[in-house]
Structures are given as structure tokens and as C-alpha cells.
Amino acid sequence: MFSFKGKSAKDFGLVVREVETPLLPSATHRTINVSNMHGAIDVGRKYEPREITVQIGIKGDSYESVRSQARTIAAWLNSDKLEKLVLEDEPDKYYMARIVDDTDLKPLFRYEETSVTFIATNPFAISQKPKTVKLSKNNSKKVTVAGTAETFPVFNILMDAASDNFTISVKNEKYGTVHMKLFDKFIKGEPVVVDCQSGTIRVDNRKANILSLDSDLATLVNGENTITCSGSGTVEMTYTDRWL
Structure with missing residues (x-):
């Protein structure tokens, strides 16, 4: 059926x-x-x-x-x-x-x-239920992805202080360590969304080209992925498991 x-x-x-x-x-x-x-x-x-x-x-x-x-x-x-x-x-x-x-x-x-x-x-088959992980600033968190196909996370950042940079790093067995370095004149309370699926970044709902030239958007793979956030902000990562 x-x-x-x-x-x-x-x-x-x-x-x-x-x-x-x-x-x-x-x-x-x-x-x-x-x-x-x-x-x-x-x-x-x-x-x-x-x-x-x-x-x-x-x-x-x-x-x-x-x-x-x-x-x-x-x-x-x-x-x-x-x-x-x-x-x-x-x-x-x-x-x-x-x-x-x-x-x-x-x-x-x-x-x-x-x-x-x-x-x-x-x-790829797509999970009916996206997963959300809260990440601590200036700390690392290991996330185990169940899906057997690659998936692309979305990072929702809320700046908790004025800053001119924020970095998210993702490490896994397939791609090594990928850095996403964001540079802008961030203000306190400003929301920033990094969408690795669509390849877009939005600051306070406006599209922004603030990713450094030596950065790349992250991909999550089956198994262990280590995410590290550096900067003045709280972060939630949302991703959806996908299967071959």
C-alpha cells in the first residue's frame, strides 16, 4: 500500500x-x-x-x-x-x-x-521528522546521524552580543573539518540563518553574502559529526535524516 x-x-x-x-x-x-x-x-x-x-x-x-x-x-x-x-x-x-x-x-x-x-x-528517502540540536557556543558537540545518505543542516544563530564574526565548524570522516566563517557587523539580538541545503545565508531575514572565501557549507554524513561554534551567539542546528 x-x-x-x-x-x-x-x-x-x-x-x-x-x-x-x-x-x-x-x-x-x-x-x-x-x-x-x-x-x-x-x-x-x-x-x-x-x-x-x-x-x-x-x-x-x-x-x-x-x-x-x-x-x-x-x-x-x-x-x-x-x-x-x-x-x-x-x-x-x-x-x-x-x-x-x-x-x-x-x-x-x-x-x-x-x-x-x-x-x-x-x-533519497526523507525522514518525516526533522531533528533539532542545541549547540553551546565556544564548545563542541558530537551528533550521530542515522540516515545513510548525506544531509544538509540549517543553523539558526541568535547573536547575544555585538560582534563582527561567528564561526561554525563541522568535522566528519568523509569531509574532514569544514569551517563556515561569517563576517559582518552583527548586533545583539540579530537572527542569522545558514542554510546548507539552499546555499543561502540570511541576516535578520535579508540575504547576505558574508561567508569568507576560505569557507564552505557543511554536509552531515552517516555516523559521528562534531560541530563546534565560536562566537557570541546561541545556535540551533536542524537536519533531516535521508536514506539511500
Whole structure:
């Protein structure tokens, strides 16, 4: 069973025969060919969108009722934008997806069957519950990320004194230590938001280019991540676990 756009397939009387989800999203492998060298040089890979196929059946008391129900289901599944797709065996996770390809009904006696393919442009399953961690200034905190895919935190800083700099450092096994050094004329009580997902920084709700040239935005990985805050402010970090 599955739900889409906040409504369950059960609400439409659908028979869900099978849900096909690949173990891993497909990947594009990046290589560089060098003349007079066997094979190629590996330069990493990139995950492609994930496709999830659902085999469904529509039952009715007559051919007319089956066709009427099919139109109702078509209106439910149709979407111009990505919507929440939740699979029954993982109700704590979701994908942002929409339908792709043609959907042809195979008519049987008072029953029609078809396969519906969803495409999730973000190939990772996303936790339904974001996590928030309070960080102490001028101190370090270890955060264990449960999700098996990388995720991008959001830091909400409230300046508790006037200052001209603030630094957040994130250390993990994959990326080593990444520093985010912020330079501005901060005033007491001013909110600062560092969004590593969108790549934006906002000071008192205005977009600001205050990240130093030798800084980078942080990525959290599965396992232990150590976050250190240096400066005059209190910090909350919010992140969402994602899974391969």
C-alpha cells in the first residue's frame, strides 16, 4: 500500500499488488580516459532520480463504475509538481515524487489493472521528522546521524552580543573539518540563518553574502559529526535524516 498527496490508496479502494523499489538509485559513473592507459581514472559518481513502480488494480460493480473510479484515481495521481509519496512498509519516510510515463489500463471483468511509475528527482528517502540540536557556543558537540545518505543542516544563530564574526565548524570522516566563517557587523539580538541545503545565508531575514572565501557549507554524513561554534551567539542546528 502507499499514500500520495496525503491520501492513501485504500481511500480509493485500490488493490495494490506490488511495489517495486530499487535497492539503490541508479548512478552515473564519472571517469576520464587517458591515452595509452588501460581502463580509466575514476572521478566519482552521481545518483540519478529514483523510479518507484506500483502495480494497482481497480474493482467495481460494473464496467461503468470501474471507469468512473479510474477517472477519480487519475485526478488524485495527476500532479504538475512533486508531492509526498509514502510507502506502507516505511511510514516514517517519504519521497518527493510525481508520475511519469503513460499509464494504460488492462480491462478484465469488472476489474482493471495497471502499473504506475513515480519518479523521485531526489533519490533519497526523507525522514518525516526533522531533528533539532542545541549547540553551546565556544564548545563542541558530537551528533550521530542515522540516515545513510548525506544531509544538509540549517543553523539558526541568535547573536547575544555585538560582534563582527561567528564561526561554525563541522568535522566528519568523509569531509574532514569544514569551517563556515561569517563576517559582518552583527548586533545583539540579530537572527542569522545558514542554510546548507539552499546555499543561502540570511541576516535578520535579508540575504547576505558574508561567508569568507576560505569557507564552505557543511554536509552531515552517516555516523559521528562534531560541530563546534565560536562566537557570541546561541545556535540551533536542524537536519533531516535521508536514506539511500
